[in-house]
Amino acid sequence: MFQNYDLGGFYDEMFDATGEPRPGTSLLIQKLDSLPKGELRRRQMAAEQSLLQLGITFNVYGSNAGVEKIFPFDILPRIIAAAEWEKMRVGLEQRIRALNLFIADIYHEQAILKDDVIPRDIIESCEGYLPQCRDLSPPRGVWCHITGTDLVRDRDGQFYVLEDNLRCPSGVSYVLGNRSVMKHTFPQVFEESQVQPVNTYPSKLLETLQRLAPENVASPTVVVLTPGVYNSAYFEHSFLAQQMGVELVEGRDLIVDGGFVKMRTTRGLKQVDVIYRRIDDVFLDPKVFRPDSMLGVPGLMDVYRAGRVALANAPGTGVADDKVIYAYAPKIIRYYLGEEPLIPNVPTYLCWRDEDREYVLDNLEKLVVKTAGGSGGYGMLVGPASTKAEQDEFAKKIVAEPRNYIAQPTLALSRVPTLTETGIAGRHVDLRPYILYGEDIFVLPGGLTRVALKPGSLVVNSSQGGGSKDTWVLAE
DSSP, rough: TTOOOHHHHHHHTSSTSSBBBOOHHHHHHHHHHHHHTTHHHHHHHHHHHHHHHTEEEOTTTTTSTTTOEEEEEEEEEEEEOOOHHHHHHHHHHHHHHHHHHHHHHHHTHHHHHHTTTSSSSEEEEEEEETGGGGOOGGGGOOOOOOOOEEEEEOSOOOEEEOOOOOSOOOOOOHHHHHHHHHHHHHHHHHEEEEEEEOTTTTHHHHHHHHSSTTTTTTSOEEEOOOOTTTTTTTTHHHHHHHHHHHHEEEEGGGEEEEEEEEEETTTTEHHHHHHOOOGGGGGSSSSSSSSTTSSSSSTHHHHHHTTOOOOOOOGGGGGOOOHHHHHHHHHHHHHEEEEEEEEHOOOOOOOTTTHHHHHHOTTTTEEEEETTTTTTSSSEGGGGOHHHHHHHHHHHHHOOOOOGGGEEEEOOOEEEEEEEETTEEEEEEEEOOOOSHHHHHEEOSEEEEEEEOSSSSSOOGGGGTEEEEEEEEOOO
């Protein structure tokens, strides 16, 4: 099956540079080679049918809003050896601890600014920095309870952090759905490979949320707050609520009454103790943030400040989501932990710096340019795949708003064998592990492997034509 497989000069997650299977992949390769002609494609179709029955879908904004699409899925998993995963797990824990301390500092003492580690104006001009959150004290001192950190592997085989997602990271429902399907697609290989489980995530998430409840509440009521059915991740909101056994609510289902947040039910009002919010910070409370918000709950922030309701993630975490702040993450780790970063950043040019901006403008055709607050693959320029007109347009934007842009070298993202219309071919991937910060830090073994299904494409976002794979982290 892999007789004509082309490594293409990239780091391949299944085969080394000589074409030999990497650790832990031999069982799968042997199984695939033993399949009759056409069987793999038949199993791919069966897997897609299972995902359809599970309702694993998403919306794309601006494309028939409200019409859900099947989340593209590839049947060939990505395999990560136990020793390699352990290094990543420890590195992710380190990063989350440091970022949590950074967010707490920014909204309290601001020591990192006073010590000139990060320029003050970079923080104050950050879209995710919310002055309304100054002096907030989240339960147990944790701000970023749920994180999805994007990792990429370059040609050198090294993993790099591409970006931090600390506001409302999505995609974990696809991890759980993919795993459910794959256990039935290659049951024998799955069992013999000793793949670490992911099905504990909903219970771990619920434990994390319940721990945030006010201390005098013995049996806390947890809800998932969604913007509604037209949100691109609505399936995930409803899926996680169902898996945790909690209510899925919209802002209109909640009110502030008597100094508490309460939920409208058929039996009257019921007090809510913890809100896993899947709406952006500025929509949470129209009395504090955007007055035009119809998604939040008027008065919510007063109850939160009083300690009578918990929010996950805490409002204000977006300050660490900014891609300019991301560039300072190595300094943040050294400042708060006194340690060297275990997982490096991708080298980053900050366009607000004159020297960096000059280099970026002179090399747009080689670089990936991103907006500081962008996500979903939107608002970016992939230099090698861009036209001269697109480069000129971005140059004007950078000159007009240098604070709002960063640039990075175009990485040769690692590839994983993927089933295409013409057979098995390498496609570029990234990885989004999910981290829960409760009593301890829990890193879900594996996470969401996103794959760029278009030949040669480096953009893995589902909204940009990407799909997903199951990620097998092997036990020792």
